[in-house]
Amino acid sequence: MTARLYDLSSSWTFPNSQQEVWNVIADPDMAWPDWWPGCTLAKPLERTPVIGTSASELLLATTATLNFKASLGYTLSVSYHPTLVESPREVVFDAGGDLAGNGRVVLSTKDNGHTEMKIEWRVRPTSRWMTFLSPIARPAFTYAHAALMRRGETGLRDYLARQNNKK
Template sequence: MTPRLFDLRSTWHLPAPVEKVWGVLTSLDLRPGEPVWWPGCTVAAPLTVDPSSADPDGQELTEVTAHLRFRTALGYSLTVSIHPTVATPPWKLEFEAQGDLDGEGAIILTPGSRGNMTRMDIRWTVRPTVRWMNLLVPVAAPVFVAAHAHTMRKGERGLAAALTSG
């Protein structure tokens, strides 16, 4: 049986221009065990660098894989490795995900009407790889989607706070 595919979408409204949001999102200053601006998210392992992934528009980003651990409100944690595949600064980031969730995603940044706000649209299409999740998906899928939405709201608040404090 193929694990269920989740197509998850979120829109964040952030109090900073696109360039500043891009800078925080793409910061490569990640150290294992340290939290990031996202509450409930820590760096799970050092960045992995792959110099063969040469994308001239976002070469630095497409050569790294970030390993992150997310703790959900339900008490379980998921570890996901995020590898950017396309980076079009400061507007678009596409990525692959592997680990407890496998799939792909994209982030699109759009400036607000006054230029000091940013709309961030996130698409996340993943399948769980964790056996217990796949066993529970038939009955717990709505709970997993709700946990994702809660985690995303925490991420939006955390990024907004990081943008206004720095």
């Protein structure tokens, strides 16, 4: 049985510059656990040999596997491997692990100087239990994703505020 495709999107807005948001979300060291509640590194980062020395080239050579604790009690292990990096605007990535597919994050500056971050996910669950339950549990999985994303948005907003207070 093939699991249904989840086409998920989120939009976050921050009072920070596009570059400040980019520096955190596109950090080649994938320090997301520093700001995203319920997120931990599942294993050390994997890096292929890096051709250049820029942060974008380092990010393209990196695969991060992160665990995310869902509000419904389960944990998903998801790998992220960037396939396109256009600093400081866009990251496209492949996802693997418990969710297979791809995603995209796009940053843009609003008229008021704030930064909007649009996140798109097109993934299928790969674990047997999620694939089996997906036809009936889709609303619960979608709810858990939305709650997880809200925690990420709040965590990133608080982290950026702390970074600004250090300046």
